[in-house]
Amino acid sequence: MTDEQKKLITATVPILKENGVLLTTHFYKRMFTHNPELKNIFNMGNQQSGKQQTALAMAVLAYAENIANPMVLLPVVDRIGHKHTSLDIRPEHYIIVGNHLIESIKEVLGDPATPAIIDAWGVAYQQLAELMSGHEAKLYEQQTSKTYGWTGWRPFILGKKEAESAEITSFYLYPGDGGKVTPHLPGQYLSIRTFLKSLNLKQARQYSISSAPNEDYYRISVKREKGVNLDTNGLISNYLHDAVNEGDVLDLTAPAGNFVLTENTTAPIVLISGGVGLTPLMSMLQSLIAKDHENPITWIHGCRNKSVHAFKDHLDYITTTKSNVKQHTFYNVITPEDKENGILEGYLDINTIPELPKDPDTNYFICGPSAFITRQYQDLQAKGIDKKLIFFEEFGPQVLQMN
Template sequence: MKTEQKILITATVPVLKENGVLLTKYFYNRMFTHHPELRNMFNMGNQQSGKQQTALAMAVLAYAEHIADPTVLIPVVDRIGQKHISLDIRPEHYIIVGRHLIASIQEVLGDAASPEIVDAWTAAYNQLAALMSGHEANLYEQQTNRTNGWTGWRPFKVGKKMLESAEITSFYLYPADGGKVTPHQPGQFISVRLFLPQLNLKQARQYSVSSAPGNEYYRISVKKEKGTNLDTDGMISNRLHDFINENDIVDLTAPAGNFTLAPDIDAPVTLISGGVGITPLLSMLNSLVESDYSHPITWLHGCRDESVHAFRNQLNDIVKTKTNVQQHVFYNQATDENKDAGVLEGFLDINKVPSLNLRPDAHYFICGPSVFIQKQYHDLVDAGVNKQHIYFEEFGPQLLSLN
């Protein structure tokens, strides 16, 4: 990009702060009108809630603010890229997006969109698309180079369906072709694609792999959503619960995501989960246990009550047999029997665990609802934990910016 174009992009930052979401809403409506087939690729639940429009507006604003040196956004590029490869997004999709994004800028800004500004944003988008698609090409290459690796959608058979709590059911997914799978990194997710009759669309949803890495199957543990006005995510989760049974076929992409347990980690580990956020952390815990990890492992989990506490017996068995693993559980509503067993009542609060040792050299992994993540993150920082040792996974479009 030319220096003059970068200056023009920087000058549009106030406009993006004021009207970014308006622009992205217009953009998505325009693109889906011209390319209705893309509704099968984008999460329509996130479209309905406005999360996707907000996430895109934040990403465009961050890019404009750092147009002088976009390389500082590499962590964001990687996070978005991981989502993109899990949805099988390819370079040709960037061409479509770019065409409608530039047209939206012209149509929303009207006379304020001078030819110079349009040219600057065209150059800026092309630079961003090259950065994103180039990074994603490397991620696709890494996937194919892994043992039993693949890219794109692959049919899997439900080998087993198991109830884990009143709300969560596990699905053991095996390749329909009888082959092997690439072992995931603990904490990663896979995309599951189903046809939703309610929308007459195919929709994909990311689910964390809840089992330890292996080459035979992936296990996902899915929460059934309640209520009469479910968004698309709830429709997909509930369709898995209500209509997908053993021996049925679903489409999957290979594991992706950078919320992972480093293979060379050599320090105490603390895992903090809320509700169904237990799933990626359970994969991490199982992996550590199977490798006879010698450092202390602390597990903290919060949920409504015992009936929705998934994997409770398995976790209790691990604590009993592994002297380096300790557990602290919070129920919003705890019975006297729960309290006698050591369960704490209320929302998960690290400040209410007197025996909790927040080691300065430990690594902390958080997963749960956004409000839950924010509280745990800020409580850890207030307790003196190094921000660089705190990792979190936000389900859905990335809206939190804490580090």
């Protein structure tokens, strides 16, 4: 890519800031019109909510702003690469996307989209596609090089279905071929694909693995969604609750995601979760216990009330049998019994917890709704916690920017 082309890309940054979502909305509409088969790959729920359009607009803008040195975006490339491999995205998909993106730039920008700018964006997209597909090729290779690893969609059998609360149910998934599974990294997720009759489409959804790493099965713990007009994500979650029974087959891709415990960490750990956001942190906690983690582990969780508090009995058992594990639980509304048992009232507020670890190397992991993550992240930074020690997982397309 020439210096002149980089300057042309940089010159489009103000336009992308003002019209980025307009561009990406047009792009998706155009692509699905010409290539409707891709609706089986893209999450139609995120399309309906607008989160995917916003996330793509932010990604395109970030790429344009860093066109002189796109390697600074490697952490983002890695996160997106994990998501793409979990959906079995391949290099040929980049060709289709690139064609529609360039045509959308022409159609949305109009006269400002000069031939020189279009040529520059063509080269820029090719550079990005090579960066992304190259990184994803390495991720695919890593998957197949693992013991019992695989790529693509693999059939799994639901071996057990177990209620964890009034809303959350766990699903134990075993390989349909009777084989083994590659142990996941604590914090990773699976993609599950199913056919939705209401859309006449196959749709995939990511669910965090809530079990400790093992070679026999994966466990996901799914919240039932309520409401009249559920998007695709809610439809799939409720489909698992209502229509999938023990013995049924589901297609899965291998574990993915980079929201994971630092390998061989010995630092104190604080796990902060809101609602169903506790699922990846359960895997982390169980893994730490299995490895006899000696430093303090602090579990902080918030939910509406006891009836929706998943894994409560198991967490109570852990904290009573492991002297280095402490838990602090917040319910929006508490009963006298809750208060006697040490439950705190209101929304989770780390400022009310005096027993947080004092070690400056403590690692903090946050998972929950976007607003929840934002508040916890900001409160931790206000306490002087280095942002490099704060990790978070936002379900769905990442739109939070906390740099």
